[in-house]
Amino acid sequence: MITALNEFEKSLETAEFISSKIESKPEYAIVLGSGLGSLVEDIDVILEIPYKEIPNFPVSTVKGHKGSLIYGILNGKKVLAMNGRFHFYEGYSMKEVTFPERVFWQMGIRKLIVSNASGGVNRNFNIGDVMLIKDHINFFPEHPLRGPNDERFGPRFVNMSEPYSKNMLQVVREYAAEKNIKIKEGVYLGLQGPTFETLAEYTMVRNIGGDAVGMSTVPEVIVAKHMDMEVFGISVITDIGTAEFIEEVNHQEVLKAAKAAEPVVRELVGKLVERY
Secondary structure (H helix, E strand, O other): OOOOOOHHHHHHHHHHHHHOOOOOOOOEEEEEOOOOHHHHHHOEEEEEEEHHHOOOOOOOOOOOOOOEEEEEEEOOEEEEEEEOOOOHHHOOOHHHHOHHHHHHHHOOOOEEEEEEEEEEOOOOOOOOOEEEEEEEEEOOOOOOOOOOOOOOOOOOOOOOOOOOOHHHHHHHHHHHHHOOOOOEEEEEEEOOOOOOOOHHHHHHHHHOOOOEEEOOOHHHHHHHHHOOOEEEEEEEEEEEEOOOOEOOOOHHHHHHHHHHHHHHHHHHHHHHHHHO
């Protein structure tokens, strides 16, 4: 079990294992969310390691999350991609959910890209929209930094004034404008799950400033910022909920909607890696 007391040592052990398998340090780590795993098709894969073969790594249990770590080249840059993430609702502790980010940092990676599928509450959003995450609201019942703080990772009290890199966001905005790619921007609110939100919960999310809601990402970004990593987040709107209407949704529909938006996500992420 990963705890605050052994997190540094375990993540270092895992980082050394992965580093021993690859030829050089990746510049980017990428977390591929629900239905967004096809980005790996754009990666010139050098090595793929199943999570079950990586020391101390949890194993993804969610359908649509393959569960492997991919090392390769994307648009001229070496990357390490998680094909499937870990969620708090699966029963993992927050230390386990965010363990990969600790490992990436131990490997010397300082740029992180996170992706997810989310429910839209902004009245201007539609299913299939791609939203750049400009900020988030943490509504998880457990905080990933609770417990003793290891100063080797970062400070006790973390500055969250810029959780998502303004420079990275600008690179993607400019490219989208060049290519006339329609994108949205907004605030992502993280809830525990695994239930999809009720009509009242969608209304709450909108009323407190959220544009989209999901069950991941926020803990990962908090831990990345604890270690002063630079983060870019992107979300696919896979269902819609407003005060008057809620889209009937299930996991298969989420995967289907995310799949339809994948070409845009792949293009934007690929161009960010190339240009930044």
